[in-house]
Amino acid sequence: MQHTVCRRWLTLTAAVLAIPATAAAAAAQRTDRGAPAPALAAEIDRRAAQVMPKVVAWRRDIHQHPELGNRETRTAKLVADHLRALGIEVRTGVAHTGVVGVLRGGRPGPVVALRADMDALPVTEEVDLPFKSKVRTTYNGQEVGVMHACGHDMHTAMLMGAAEVLAGMRQQLPGTVKFIFQPAEEGPPAGEQGGASLMIKGGALDNPKPGAIFGLHVGVLPKEAGQISYRPMGAMAAADVLRIVVRGRQTHGALPWLGVDPIVVASQIVMGLQTVVSRQSDLTTSPAVVTIGSIHGGVRTNIVPDSVVMLGTIRTFDLAMRDSIHAHVRRTSEMIAASAGAKAEVTFDNLAPVTYNDPVLTERMLPTLKRVAGDANVALGKQTTGAEDFGYFQEKVPGLYVFLGVVPKGGDLTKVAPNHSPRFFADESAMPVGVRTLAQLAVDYLSTPTPTAQVGAR
Ligand SMILES: [Zn+2]
Numbered sequence: 201m202q203h204t205v206c207r208r209w210l211t212l213t214a215a216v217l218a219i220p221a222t223a224a225a226a227a228a229q230r231t232d233r234g235a236p237a238p239a240l241a242a243e244i245d246r247r248a249a250q251v252m253p254k255v256v257a258w259r260r261d262i263h264q265h266p267e268l269g270n271r272e273t274r275t276a277k278l279v280a281d282h283l284r285a286l287g288i289e290v291r292t293g294v295a296h297t298g299v300v301g302v303l304r305g306g307r308p309g310p311v312v313a314l315r316a317d318m319d320a321l322p323v324t325e326e327v328d329l330p331f332k333s334k335v336r337t338t339y340n341g342q343e344v345g346v347m348h349a350c351g352h353d354m355h356t357a358m359l360m361g362a363a364e365v366l367a368g369m370r371q372q373l374p375g376t377v378k379f380i381f382q383p384a385e386e387g388p389p390a391g392e393q394g395g396a397s398l399m400i401k402g403g404a405l406d407n408p409k410p411g412a413i414f415g416l417h418v419g420v421l422p423k424e425a426g427q428i429s430y431r432p433m434g435a436m437a438a439a440d441v442l443r444i445v446v447r448g449r450q451t452h453g454a455l456p457w458l459g460v461d462p463i464v465v466a467s468q469i470v471m472g473l474q475t476v477v478s479r480q481s482d483l484t485t486s487p488a489v490v491t492i493g494s495i496h497g498g499v500r501t502n503i504v505p506d507s508v509v510m511l512g513t514i515r516t517f518d519l520a521m522r523d524s525i526h527a528h529v530r531r532t533s534e535m536i537a538a539s540a541g542a543k544a545e546v547t548f549d550n551l552a553p554v555t556y557n558d559p560v561l562t563e564r565m566l567p568t569l570k571r572v573a574g575d576a577n578v579a580l581g582k583q584t585t586g587a588e589d590f591g592y593f594q595e596k597v598p599g600l601y602v603f604l605g606v607v608p609k610g611g612d613l614t615k616v617a618p619n620h621s622p623r624f625f626a627d628e629s630a631m632p633v634g635v636r637t638l639a640q641l642a643v644d645y646l647s648t649p650t651p652t653a654q655v656g657a658r
């Protein structure tokens with residue numbers, strides 16, 4: 201897939217490309233439409249510091265009242281009320297509970313989007329916090345606790361803070377900032393649609409369409425609070441659900457030769473699939489994972505069942521590898537089944553595309569990350585086989601998604617409870633960096649257009 205970035209507006213603002221005539225002019229180089237960039241940065245920092253007590257309060261409130269995907273009504277109302285109070289145009293009910301805000305700056309310019317996700321997980325919190333979640337609900341027929349075990353409470357609160365920062369300086373903004381508060385990043389409930397793809401269908405990227413989108417995730421890679429890691433191109437994996445139905449022929453367990461045993465065939469397929477990554481994929485290109493996580497078949501000892509259902513997940517970082525792994529999984533499963541006289545029906549369901557950070561945009565925004573977090577606190581991160589549906593936005597517009605460390609300073613990075621753990625703990629001291637990162641990425645994107653038109657193939 202290829203993105204071509206439209207820079208039509210660039211030609212309209214020739215002033216931005218003018219080279220300052222003197223060193224003094226260079227030192228005071230202005231953004232194309234007004235305030236000097238350093239002045240905007242200082243103002244962001246000043247306003248971010250002011251808004252932090254509110255961000256902490258929102259985060260604790262959201263943490264204490266977590267809501268599962270497509271059920272984020274309370275959180276969405278908190279967000280929408282806040283954006284309206286700031287004078288931001290607000291659309292609610294996008295992809296069920298999503299909120300989209302549009303802040304039009306006082307000066308003409310491009311459009312940039314910032315995204316946060318709002319949903320929690322069916323996890324029972326074990327962290328002893330004064331604002332610990334005690335919420336319980338029914339999920340897939342089971343009674344479960346609900347917890348912001350992935351840190352989306354922080355994402356929402358930090359973007360609310362960034363919205364307040366930017367709304368406070370709207371007259372100086374050279375362009376438009378779009379705020380996308382997304383439901384169901386962790387996946388919608390069974391039988392429902394939701395998340396980034398449904399927000400896009402609901403017009404989250406239209407009217408106006410952003411030229412770039414930014415987002416961040418807390419945790420994921422164990423880093424100290426306030427440290428940022430980034431990775432151009434495939435940063436998080438594409439996740440596909442794999443479903444294999446093996447159809448045999450039912451018979452008496454004492455007379456297996458009168459039927460076709462799908463349990464033995466399923467077992468062979470599980471082992472055969474181990475060779476898809478280890479023997480059939482070019483691992484010098486990128487890593488990949490194929491996992492079978494569930495096998496169901498049979499009801500008692502002496503009946504060979506008719507069929508077995510297997511579920512699994514596939515993680516890849518580029519489209520060619522993904523296509524090739526799908527083909528190999530299908531062929532391996534079908535041929536093993538055929539060798540036994542059974543049939544394997546293989547289907548794939550895309551949960552999330554690759555979180556693909558546009559390399560040109562990443563390079564362009566790297567100085568911003570370094571200025572916000574400090575040079576020593578910004579590092580190239582590893583690829584992670586976790587997945588994130590931010591990639592759907594990145595299929596439509598160039599995007600950059602970075603990770604913000606939330607391990608308390610001096611903490612043992614090897615013993616950190618990861619995201620989705622009931623003991624996941626996120627240090628709030630990282631949040632000022634998060635608020636400043638979001639606001640600063642938006643302002644720098646709007647203020648310093650560069651003539652990059654072509655984005656590489658994915
Ligand atoms: Zn998660």
Ligand SMILES: [Zn+2]
Nearest residue numbers: 350352385417
């Ligand atoms: Zn998450």
